[in-house]
Amino acid sequence: MTIRIVQKGSQKTANWSGGTTTELFIYPPDASYESREFLFRISTAMCTQAESTFTNLPSTRRILMPLDENLRLQHAGRPPVDLAPGMCDVFSGEETTRSYGSCRDFNLMLRGAAQGSMDYKRLRAGERMFISAPAFTGLYLWKGEAVLKDTAAASRPLPMQAGDFALLSYGTDAADNSSCSVCITAEMDAVLAAAYIWGI
Numbered sequence: 001m002t003i004r005i006v007q008k009g010s011q012k013t014a015n016w017s018g019g020t021t022t023e024l025f026i027y028p029p030d031a032s033y034e035s036r037e038f039l040f041r042i043s044t045a046m047c048t049q050a051e052s053t054f055t056n057l058p059s060t061r062r063i064l065m066p067l068d069e070n071l072r073l074q075h076a077g078r079p080p081v082d083l084a085p086g087m088c089d090v091f092s093g094e095e096t097t098r099s100y101g102s103c104r105d106f107n108l109m110l111r112g113a114a115q116g117s118m119d120y121k122r123l124r125a126g127e128r129m130f131i132s133a134p135a136f137t138g139l140y141l142w143k144g145e146a147v148l149k150d151t152a153a154a155s156r157p158l159p160m161q162a163g164d165f166a167l168l169s170y171g172t173d174a175a176d177n178s179s180c181s182v183c184i185t186a187e188m189d190a191v192l193a194a195a196y197i198w199g200i
Contacts, residue, residue, distance in 0.1 A: 025138055027197075039111055043106075045105050061093065063088055063090050065083070069102060071100070124189055128183055132181040135198045138167050139160075144187070146160045146186050146192070
């Protein structure tokens with residue numbers, strides 16, 4: 001297993017119609033979001049407009065989670081979805097979707113055979129969490145400070161500050177990752193968003 005830390009200052013941020021979006025990781029690493037040539041993409045976005053329309057993304061499945069404020073999503077022809085921080089909505093990128101409310105959110109985009117899910121964790125200072133997951137896991141530290149440690153390796157703990165992102169890669173051809181795990185220890189009260197991807 002490999003662990004890659006992408007510090008907040010190294011992340012790529014761009015504008016969209018409703019605010020800003022920050023790409024945390026895209027796979028394959030040389031893929032292009034603009035040309036829609038990727039298998040999965042993890043990002044965070046700031047919705048600064050009270051109302052906005054999402055970018056149309058054909059052949060893309062999306063999972064979205066607000067991190068700090070409530071958010072309402074309206075998919076064309078369906079009842080609205082009200083999300084509190086840590087709640088997820090799964091929808092097609094081809095749907096006409098409008099958002100209502102200003103917040104920071106966490107996004108996972110999936111294409112092809114890629115599958116995924118997301119999670120939200122609050123950790124008190126000194127609290128630990130262990131993660132074992134298939135293929136790829138992305139961890140976004142929304143608030144606080146934490147350290148990561150590969151429990152199966154003699155490596156040093158890796159520090160994370162608020163806004164940093166960590167990618168845990170178990171290898172796409174690994175048959176059994178049950179013995180691979182990472183320990184996350186909160187150095188102060190922390191909020192983490194996690195994306196799990198498999199089927200690549």
